[in-house]
Amino acid sequence: MNSINVPRVLVVGATGELGTLAVDDLIGRGAEVALCGRDQGRLAALAERTGCPARHIDAYDLDDCAAAAPWAASSLGTLDGVLVTVGVAGFGHAAAVPNAVAEHLMTVNALCPMAVLRGAASTVGAGGVLAAVTGAIVDGPLRGTADYAAAKAALSCWLGVMAREVRRRQVAVIDARLPHMATGFAGRAIAGRPPSLARAADPAREIAALVDEMVGHLDRASDLPVAAVTGKRAVKDR
Numbered sequence: 001m002n003s004i005n006v007p008r009v010l011v012v013g014a015t016g017e018l019g020t021l022a023v024d025d026l027i028g029r030g031a032e033v034a035l036c037g038r039d040q041g042r043l044a045a046l047a048e049r050t051g052c053p054a055r056h057i058d059a060y061d062l063d064d065c066a067a068a069a070p071w072a073a074s075s076l077g078t079l080d081g082v083l084v085t086v087g088v089a090g091f092g093h094a095a096a097v098p099n100a101v102a103e104h105l106m107t108v109n110a111l112c113p114m115a116v117l118r119g120a121a122s123t124v125g126a127g128g129v130l131a132a133v134t135g136a137i138v139d140g141p142l143r144g145t146a147d148y149a150a151a152k153a154a155l156s157c158w159l160g161v162m163a164r165e166v167r168r169r170q171v172a173v174i175d176a177r178l179p180h181m182a183t184g185f186a187g188r189a190i191a192g193r194p195p196s197l198a199r200a201a202d203p204a205r206e207i208a209a210l211v212d213e214m215v216g217h218l219d220r221a222s223d224l225p226v227a228a229v230t231g232k233r234a235v236k237d238r
Helices: 017-028 040-050 062-066 068-076 099-121 146-169 203-222 226-230
Strands: 008-012 032-037 054-056 081-084 129-133 172-176
Touching: 008 017, 008 068, 008 099, 017 032, 017 040, 017 203, 032 040, 032 068, 040 054, 054 068, 062 068, 062 099, 068 099, 081 099, 081 203, 099 129, 099 146, 129 146, 129 203, 146 172, 172 203
Parallel strands: 008 032, 008 081, 032 054, 081 129, 129 172
Antiparallel strands: none
């Protein structure tokens, strides 16, 4: 049997509010966690508080993003899952958003998570899980969010295709379309002002549900025969 006794998970975006919530939730469940984040001060403080291995990451260095999962696997001994919570908001009418802002939104919200999970696809073991936060905006983009919504939708589409490509190894791909949450995220937009948004959800509750889904898949995978988890046909005794 394939037994995952202690899940080993990489959280990218660990210095943001959602990432830190995920780190604490995973540790509370007994997981071993590796941290990647942009804010070096917060990253150092989080690593000191949790005792987790940590690595600085720059969303514009896509090769470094792709190297995050192999680093985590080396640090933790193996890697069962990856969660990417990296993101930045930006608003404005499509015709008025500066090209530099559009590039930044696409890089941070789409290209960076894609690079992380591309590097993780061959690193996470059979029966593992790959997850990224996209957002409810994928299903209901608002006026004034064209470039931000397009970046999140690009990531969502990419995740859907990857899910079909790794399914044979029983690797789950989670497109976490979380609702607007009370994190102040929209207020930290790099451009523009947010449109009228729905009532903010509790981020701790939303992250707990996402971690439930990730850990639930790992628990189910641990109960599968090795042949099923690796996608190989079981050979019957003759």
